[in-house]
Amino acid sequence: MEEKRITDRGRATRQRIIEATGEQILASGIGGTTLDTVRAATLTSKSQLFHYFPGGKAELMREVAQWEASQLMAAQQPHLNDLGTWESWTAWREALVDYYLGLGRWACPIGSLATQAAMTDPDLEGVIAQSMDSWRDALASGVIRMQAAGHVHPGADPVRIAIVILAAIQGGLVMSQPLRAAWPLEAALDSALDPLHKAATDGTDPA
Amino acid sequence: MEEKRITDRGRATRQRIIEATGEQILASGIGGTTLDTVRAATLTSKSQLFHYFPGGKAELMREVAQWEASQLMAAQQPHLNDLGTWESWTAWREALVDYYLGLGRWACPIGSLATQAAMTDPDLEGVIAQSMDSWRDALASGVIRMQAAGHVHPGADPVRIAIVILAAIQGGLVMSQPLRAAWPLEAALDSALDPLHKAATDGTDPA
DNA sequence: CTATAACTGGACTATGAAGTCCAACATCGA
DNA sequence: TCGATGTTGGACTTCATAGTCCAGTTATAG
Known part of the structure; x- marks a missing residue:
């Protein structure tokens, strides 16, 4: 096992490449992102591109995917690990919408x-699938917590609800x-979140 | 206005190109589809490619988009123009799922x-947007019909529901x-269709 | 039958993008 | 101070793909 000596300068350059590539992919698609535009x-x-990503464009894409996935997860914290109450779900929803629409993103790096x-x-594909899986699991855990608290129908499948939310x-x-416009995303999200507050501790719902 | 003389053979060739291109796009993405693979x-x-699509790849893509959109709409008929009863919505849902999963499609040509x-x-983008709009309108009309029949909450926004379904x-x-697997699509669809049979002519629902 | 135009084949060019190579510079440990 | 190694610049090669061109073939009109 070779110890990879790497300086702060190198790490910064590498990171700079990853983040700029991520932005370009979101803006122009993966086909519209070339090593030359990233370089510029x-x-x-x-030489730096291939120094830090010997696997070329493909490796760079994978690294970008990992980075974007970690950013996406981080943006949902700490709510994503909570999700035991309706309030936390609402807070999570807010954070997510802010992340996507916050500054000209308008797309999901992972879904994209x-x-x-x-x-x-x-x-x-493997990297993407893994991110989706852990995301789905986090949401499913939240659904289970809501279920345990009696806010969700006991017979409902948490994984299925999580997938519908995704x-x-x-x-x-x-x-x-x-x-x-944000409203289509918000409307779709609210619709998928519906089962989470339908069976609200029984008689809570008026009418 | 020049009368475009065009033979049956030419029309067939043109159509063959469009359909093959559509399949390749769905299978390998737009970037993985080249004029050479289409040619093969x-x-x-x-010369035939540029004879029938003087605008090159871009024009071909637009023609494919139009064709795929018309196919997608046709696959939903006659249910899409009905959608006045819960039965017709169910039939529509069936037809749509069949279309997507029918033979190794697994993706929406338009959404893709x-x-x-x-x-x-x-x-x-314009072609795509137009297709989406007419699709949305057809669904919204269906929602309005359900609303008029008293199956949907009168205060609900039909366009919003249509967008959520899309x-x-x-x-x-x-x-x-x-x-x-088909179940994620089916689950998401059923979830979005929920508002359409929640207020089912009142006591009709057993249990 | 013949002329005109649609149709077809494939070689050719131009371009852009991925990936290679080597020399120069910076930084760190001894 | 002096190597060794990390880091950087940029020219160069290779290759795939979009697009051009023209000659040859088939069909249609009169």
């Missing part, structure tokens, strides 16, 4: 990569993107 | 193109694709 945006050279590159790069996020973004 | 799959030559190419080709379709397919 990061004031780097070809999933639909664009999964079929061409099996390794990348689908609402992905699909909601597809509909929001061309309109440049 | 259709037993045609470069929307996320892949909208940002690079404004014209294509989001469920798009997102559901995203979740179904890697799993190669």
